[in-house]
Amino acid sequence: MAATTHHHLSHASSLPKTLNHPLKQNPFSQLPVLSLRASKNLFRRQSLSLRAVLSQNPAKTLNATFQHCFTKSPDGFLYCEDTKVHPYVATGNKNSKFGIRNEKLQWFLDAVKAHPNELKLVGAHCHLGSTITKVDIFRDAAVLMVNYIDEIRAQGFEVDYLNIGGGLGIDYYHSGAVLPTPRDLIDTVRELVLSRNLNLVIEPGRSLIANTCCLVNRVTGVKTNGTKNFIVIDGSMAELIRPSLYDAYQHIELVSPTPPDAEVSTFDVVGPVCESADFLGKERELPTPAKGTGLVVHDAGAYCMSMASTYNLKMRPPEYWVEEDGSVTRIRHGETFEDHIRFFEGL
Numbered sequence: 080m081a082a083t084t085h086h087h088l089s090h091a092s093s094l095p096k097t098l099n100h101p102l103k104q105n106p107f108s109q110l111p112v113l114s115l116r117a118s119k120n121l122f123r124r125q126s127l128s129l130r131a132v133l134s135q136n137p138a139k140t141l142n143a144t145f146q147h148c149f150t151k152s153p154d155g156f157l158y159c160e161d162t163k164v165h166p167y168v169a170t171g172n173k174n175s176k177f178g179i180r181n182e183k184l185q186w187f188l189d190a191v192k193a194h195p196n197e198l199k200l201v202g203a204h205c206h207l208g209s210t211i212t213k214v215d216i217f218r219d220a221a222v223l224m225v226n227y228i229d230e231i232r233a234q235g236f237e238v239d240y241l242n243i244g245g246g247l248g249i250d251y252y253h254s255g256a257v258l259p260t261p262r263d264l265i266d267t268v269r270e271l272v273l274s275r276n277l278n279l280v281i282e283p284g285r286s287l288i289a290n291t292c293c294l295v296n297r298v299t300g301v302k303t304n305g306t307k308n309f310i311v312i313d314g315s316m317a318e319l320i321r322p323s324l325y326d327a328y329q330h331i332e333l334v335s336p337t338p339p340d341a342e343v344s345t346f347d348v349v350g351p352v353c354e355s356a357d358f359l360g361k362e363r364e365l366p367t368p369a370k371g372t373g374l375v376v377h378d379a380g381a382y383c384m385s386m387a388s389t390y391n392l393k394m395r396p397p398e399y400w401v402e403e404d405g406s407v408t409r410i411r412h413g414e415t416f417e418d419h420i421r422f423f424e425g426l
């Protein structure tokens with residue numbers, strides 16, 4: 080497992096407690112499907128191929144019943160009602176920038192037909208959104224997609240791949256919720272995929288790696304303004320933007336021992352960046368920490384370092400690999416001001 084850290088905490092041995100998802104081998108090798116990487120190779124091999132990305136629309140689907148988070152609107156589109164899906168991570172909606180609208184399917188197929196030497200349609204791809212907690216909707220989507228594929232095949236295309244995307248959620252709240260795994264996703268669509276003799280591609284990201292990492296911080300102070308208590312830390316929205324961007328919950332724990340008589344209060348956990356949006360947690364019940372206390376933000380293995388920035392001249396932190404025995408190895412250097420300045424030299 081890896082940890083992104085500002086300082087090497089001497090309490091690292093307490094970290095593995097909730098970090099229970101070590102990736103000792105490539106997880107894709109355990110999945111009986113083509114990985115994203117494999118599909119890239121595929122496209123490299125078949126240099127004339129095209130990834131067809133089709134939006135879902137039940138208007139074209141016969142006998143489909145949708146009982147889960149998606150509902151069908153009067154204009155025939157799917158709307159996701161799962162309140163856990165923030166609008167910024169919902170991708171399959173009517174006005175989304177992604178994919179190709181169903182009424183453009185024929186236009187799209189005609190365009191492919193018009194370029195037989197340049198384009199080869201090999202599959203259909205959809206991605207429903209992120210932090211999805213039920214796999215049933217993937218079955219709903221697969222029903223739509225195989226019906227599209229039937230339609231596409233009926234026009235003479237040899238379509239071999241269905242890519243059902245990613246987007247499985249994880250237990251960000253650490254409530255003990257058992258959420259579907261990539262295996263559950265495969266099992267949900269297996270029969271349908273086999274019934275059309277298709278190869279299945281899935282693209283789980285977060286559900287494979289999110290809980291392998293945490294962002295390690297130090298408390299720089301505690302303050303009260305108005306009626307709010309704040310724990311101020313050295314980490315910020317620059318290193319982990321999900322709370323600011325999506326109002327996302329990420330579990331927070333103090334990792335240094337606090338005195339047994341430390342008062343428990345409700346805090347917003349905030350960084351030093353000059354934005355009111357710079358928070359990593361809101362309304363958290365925590366013992367009042369002393370300056371220098373270690374504080375971890377869990378589940379930073381996906382969409383943390385990859386989205387990190389140098390906003391407010393906060394250099395990106397180093398990354399460490401933590402073995403199960405607690406030993407720690409640095410796997411990425413922290414950025415320095417000199418690194419940053421280098422981009423402006425010799426111009």
Ligand SMILES: Cc1ncc(COP(=O)(O)O)c(C=O)c1O
Pocket residue numbers: 206208209210244245246247282283284285286381
């Ligand atoms: C097309 C596509 N596939 C897969 C993913 C991975 O999603 P997640 O990490 O939530 O599984 C994304 C994320 O935005 C995506 O856009």
